[in-house]
Amino acid sequence: MKRRPGIGGLQNAAAARDQFRVLGENVAKLRTDLMKEQLSTFRSQLEDFARKHKNDIRKNPAFRAQFHEMCAKVGVDPLASNKGFWAELLGIGDFYYELGVQIVDVCLTTRPHNGGLISLDELCKLLGRRRKNAREPVSQDDCLRAISKLKVLGNGFEVISVGKKKLIRSVPTELNTDHNQILELAQGEGFVTVLEVQRRLSWSSGRATDALETLLDEGLAMIDDGHRDGVRRYWFPCVSSISSYAGIET
Numbered sequence: 001m002k003r004r005p006g007i008g009g010l011q012n013a014a015a016a017r018d019q020f021r022v023l024g025e026n027v028a029k030l031r032t033d034l035m036k037e038q039l040s041t042f043r044s045q046l047e048d049f050a051r052k053h054k055n056d057i058r059k060n061p062a063f064r065a066q067f068h069e070m071c072a073k074v075g076v077d078p079l080a081s082n083k084g085f086w087a088e089l090l091g092i093g094d095f096y097y098e099l100g101v102q103i104v105d106v107c108l109t110t111r112p113h114n115g116g117l118i119s120l121d122e123l124c125k126l127l128g129r130r131r132k133n134a135r136e137p138v139s140q141d142d143c144l145r146a147i148s149k150l151k152v153l154g155n156g157f158e159v160i161s162v163g164k165k166k167l168i169r170s171v172p173t174e175l176n177t178d179h180n181q182i183l184e185l186a187q188g189e190g191f192v193t194v195l196e197v198q199r200r201l202s203w204s205s206g207r208a209t210d211a212l213e214t215l216l217d218e219g220l221a222m223i224d225d226g227h228r229d230g231v232r233r234y235w236f237p238c239v240s241s242i243s244s245y246a247g248i249e250t
Helices: 007-052 054-059 061-073 085-090 092-114 120-130 140-153 177-186 194-201 205-217
Strands: 117-119 158-162 165-169 222-224 233-235
Touching: 007 054, 007 061, 054 061, 061 140, 092 117, 092 120, 092 140, 117 120, 120 140, 120 165, 140 158, 140 165, 158 177, 177 194, 177 205, 194 205, 205 233
Parallel strands: none
Antiparallel strands: 117 165, 158 165, 222 233
């Protein structure tokens, strides 16, 4: 027959639990303090690194991307504010804010031609034309970081993935799965036909026509009825060649 622990035993057990709890809290606090100390050290080293490699960060897009990765690991966002240490040291805040303004301008200029959907490749090429006299070159990573700061403008200016391509949407158009599949299919030649969509995606004629007409109504597609075979082609400037924008002043 088991004996129940006496009052003294219960008190001892409770005291032991309290000791373990206090010990656990102390260990957790030590770990937290140690992590804070390590992060503080990392941030200090990061600032020293930024001072030493200031010119490389500003002028080399690949180096700049690696620098951003280092910042993210220690919880530093150089773009969080246009003022403060990073802006004064690197001018990096000004760089991205200026780039963001230029991205908005390019998107607005090309919107009549692409319906507000432009590939990241095309955007970077058009920015390159605009910035040909700028000291700092820009990369796709730079563009994506600048676009992420445009979210304050509300709907629009969002990066979406269609197949292997990244597209920048500058209008609040909602694209569903059908639309994305058509855009991915159009990447091959820049256009699709109703019959091609039916065959490649195993859709009915009504489904293919409805999706294509919606994209046409949204300004994302252009109609070409000038072929001898009489088959209507739906062109998508957002996945076509840069030549689509050859006449656009940026």
